[in-house]
Amino acid sequence: MMDNYSITMRLTIIITGFLLSIISYGQTSLKEIGLKAGKYKVGFKHYTINDSTRTYRIHNEFNNQLIERPIPISIWYPAKKEENNSEQLTVLNYLEILKEEEEWKNLPNYFLLDWFPYLWNTPENKAHLSEKVNAFSNPTLLDGKFPVVVYAPSYQASSIENFALFEYLASNGFVVISSASRGTNTRWLEGGTTKDMETQSKDVEFLLKEIHSYENIDIEKVALMGFSFGGLSNAITVMKNRTIRAIVSLDGTERYNYPVLEKSPYFNLNKFSIPYVHFAQKEIPKEVLTTDKIPEDLNYKFQLYDSLEHSNIHRYRFHDLTHSYFSSFGVLFANRDKRQDKSDDKIMVSYNLLCQHTLQFLNATLKNEKKAIDFIENKPVTNGFSDSLISKESKKAIEKEFIYRDFNDLAFKQDYQDLIPLYTKTISDYPNLELQEGMLNTLGLRLSFNPEKKGQGYNVFLLALHLYPKSANLYDSLAEAYFYNEDYQNAILNYKKSLELNPENQNAIGRLKQLKE
Structure with missing residues (x-):
């Protein structure tokens, strides 16, 4: 019997999809994929930032020298059209980034198709190198605020592995930021261990910080997207971060190796409550399952999807796509497995549909577009797609208990203004909501002692007194807030109200004596 590590290694190799033994060469092109760009010009830039909190060793230098962890960053964005000093990129320009990410900076370009295991030096693949892509090098980011998609690549893959999808999203008004899987x-x-997952999750969190350096990114509208192992890392990232609005899984490994997710100390399904879509590969034929010793339940087991209760979630199966072809690299460069892969034409059509469905899901969840919401809620056949191409299942969220922290999030969003109407509306939707006096008292004081937030603090006390009108302590605390901010007239008024309710309140007695003197 194999141990857990061996099983993990086998699953990782299986779902990486590039090590199949029975192969043939495919012929595809960006033009034939046929993605129709949106209205925006697409800009692209690549740079590296070091994470000073972690150390790293360059393996190919064969020494013990430790450096700060390098984070290579690729970013696609809506760009200004009037700039003429940026050049339209080619596929080769993208592949040159591999030299840095794979730590072969000075590798001659003519070795690119020979050196990396997911590229093959064939005439068909050589033809891709000169193909023009839709992105331009380093133009200025367009004015405005754009939602952002943070991408986690597959196992040990490049930041650019899904460049055609990224360009498509950027042309439709999204910023996409990605870093290599290391x-x-x-x-x-x-x-493919839990440690690997946690490391990639930290890299994703680094990107979540990096987006704050861009003024044109709407940091209130952030989605995660990942392919294969990146889907697993994103699932745990969502459980650690409440700033994420949606998550897209491109045949993610959370489906194939759920135990890796469960072993994380951050694993908590109750903290996964955002919209989630999982795009799954076709059923693996029995011949492949048997020959490659793949567990049969991988064809139908979707443990994360089945386990989530508090998310609106969707699961699609693309019947003409095997795992490799959920990325641009796979469609263009991966060798075909004669046992199960469809024709190149069918692969390109389905990849196009995958990109369309990804865009519609992001338009629905980050832009709240009505047409996109309808598209995602519909069955594929209603949207004009045959069941032989795509099938779908959905689950509605079970409503979570709404607690005081959730109410405080709503109050924070409206800067603690109009809290009594907000409470009245909220309690009608969540009649079991309880705002405890002590919590409101502490929050009111905390805000009031901040000179820039004193007005918000007073508003919290007004809500608290609306709920607890006979609380001597709340009046005393409100008086303290006024006293701290040198509003002595209101301080005296509220100390007196506190004493009316509790004549033994020594703090109020002392303060009134102090103010009188």
Whole structure:
């Protein structure tokens, strides 16, 4: 019997999709994929930032020298059209980024198709190198506020592995930011372990911080997207961060290796309550299951999807796509497995549909577009797609208990203004909501002692007294807030109200004596 590590290694190799033994060469092109760009010009830039909180070793230098962890960043964005000093990129320009990410900076370009295991030096693949892409190098980001998609690549993959999808999203008004998938200590991962997942999750969190450096990114509208192992890392990232609005999984490994997710100390399904879509590959034929020793339940087991209760979630199956073809690299460069892969034409059509469905899901969840919401809620056949191409299942969220922290989030969003009407509306929707006196008292004081937030603090006390009108302590605390901010007239008024309710309140007695003197 295999141990857990061996099983993890086998699953990782299986779902990476590039190590199949029975192969043929495919012929595709960006033009034939046929993605219709949106209204925006697409800008692209690539740069590297070091994470000073973590150390790293360049494996190919074969020494013990530790450096700060390098985070290579690729970003696609809506760009200004009037700039003429930026050049339209080619596929080769993208592949040159591999030299940095794979730590072969000075590798000659003519070795690119020979050196990396997911590229093959064939005439068909050589033809891709000169193809023009839709992105331009380094134009200025367009004015405005754009939602952002933070992408986690597949196992040990490049930040650019899904560049055609990224360009498509950017042309439709999204910013996409991505970084390479790297191991904890070197370029190499351990084999798809929980440690590997946590490391990639930290890299995603680094990107979540990086987006704050861009004025044109709407940081209130953030989605995560990941392919294969990146889907697993994103699932745990969502459980750690409440700023994420939606998550897209491109045949993510949370489906294939759920135990890796469960082993994380951050694993908590109750903290996964955002819209989630999982795009799954076609059923793996029995011949492949048997020959490659793949567990049969991978064809129908969707444990995260089945376990989530507090998210509106969707699960699509693309009947003409095997795992490799959920990325641009896979469609263009991966060798075909004669046992199960469809024709190149069918692969390109389905990849196009995958990109369309991704865009519609993001338009629905980040832009709240009515047409996109209808598109996602519809069955594929209603949207004009045959059941032989796509099938779908959905689950509605079970409503979570609404507690005081949730109410405080709503209050924060409206800067603690109009709290009594907000409470009245909220309690009608969530009749079990309880705002405890002590919590409101502490929050009111905390805000009031901040000179820039004193007005908000007074508003919290007014809500608290609306709920607890006979609380001597609340009147006393409100008086303290006024006293601290040198509004002595209101301080005296509220100390007296506190004493009316509790004549033994020594703090109020002392303060009134102090103010009188």
